Amino acid sequence: MDFTNKTAISTGAASGMGLLFAQNFAALGGNVVMCDVNEAVLEEKVAQINANGKGKAIGIICDVRDYNQVCSARDKAVEAFGKIDIVANFAGGTAVRMRKVDPKLHGEFPDVPIDVYDWGIDVNLKGPFYFAHAVLKQMREQKSGLIINIGSITGMEGDGYGMDYPTSKAGLMFGLTKSIAQYGAKYNVRCVCVSPGPVLTRENMANMKTLLGRAAQPQEIIDLCLFIASEKGQFINGENIMIDGGRNAMGRWN
Numbered sequence: 001m002d003f004t005n006k007t008a009i010s011t012g013a014a015s016g017m018g019l020l021f022a023q024n025f026a027a028l029g030g031n032v033v034m035c036d037v038n039e040a041v042l043e044e045k046v047a048q049i050n051a052n053g054k055g056k057a058i059g060i061i062c063d064v065r066d067y068n069q070v071c072s073a074r075d076k077a078v079e080a081f082g083k084i085d086i087v088a089n090f091a092g093g094t095a096v097r098m099r100k101v102d103p104k105l106h107g108e109f110p111d112v113p114i115d116v117y118d119w120g121i122d123v124n125l126k127g128p129f130y131f132a133h134a135v136l137k138q139m140r141e142q143k144s145g146l147i148i149n150i151g152s153i154t155g156m157e158g159d160g161y162g163m164d165y166p167t168s169k170a171g172l173m174f175g176l177t178k179s180i181a182q183y184g185a186k187y188n189v190r191c192v193c194v195s196p197g198p199v200l201t202r203e204n205m206a207n208m209k210t211l212l213g214r215a216a217q218p219q220e221i222i223d224l225c226l227f228i229a230s231e232k233g234q235f236i237n238g239e240n241i242m243i244d245g246g247r248n249a250m251g252r253w254n
Helices: 016-027 039-052 067-081 114-142 164-187 203-207 218-229
Strands: 007-011 031-036 057-061 086-089 145-150 189-196 240-243
Touching: 007 016, 007 067, 007 114, 016 031, 016 039, 016 086, 016 218, 031 039, 031 067, 039 057, 057 067, 067 114, 086 114, 114 145, 114 164, 114 189, 145 164, 145 218, 164 189, 164 240, 189 218, 218 240
Parallel strands: 007 031, 007 086, 031 057, 086 145, 145 189, 189 240
Antiparallel strands: none
16 A cells, blocks of 8 residues: 555544554555644654654644644644545543543442543544544545544443443444535545454453454554555445454354
């Protein structure tokens, strides 16, 4: 795959799969705009990519919950590279875990403060919604583009504890992805959701069952995203693609 002269925005790009996507995209010749709230780590990762990659990286401090910051990231991307070909919405996480909530608050759903769940819904659903609204203005003008949303097997299964995560991921996987695809088609803009099962971004993901008997390596998820973005993936649109080792086929409690 070759992404020379292509520009991608990756959110949550200071770590995890957002970073891995940025590293891969630059290594394949593309320019990458890395958005994250962790300024110190982001600067380090941007420097590493610029030292090692074929493409160029810039870092932008961006809280995806803030629409003004999202629009600023869009404008800086266009200023730096002239266009936005791809947006990959990797920023996300389960609120109770990501916010390191007091363990005493790890109770049942009604016992966790609502502002904790606000964080999860804002990052996982409103963030991609904000980015779609912002970048579609640019993609409509240039008459091309791709938005990749990142769903989750939890959006299919539900979760009686961290309800913000499956709720927001399900909205992303089906409502938002299909709606963007419907709107964007006349402007040659696609939208696809990639929904992983367990991924070894955390060790305990190895304990989640799949038909293949293992969790995915992060690179396997990124390879699918890159294929969708490449010339070989141009006919994929409006779909939620599960990459879960067959977990959704086996049922959660098997």
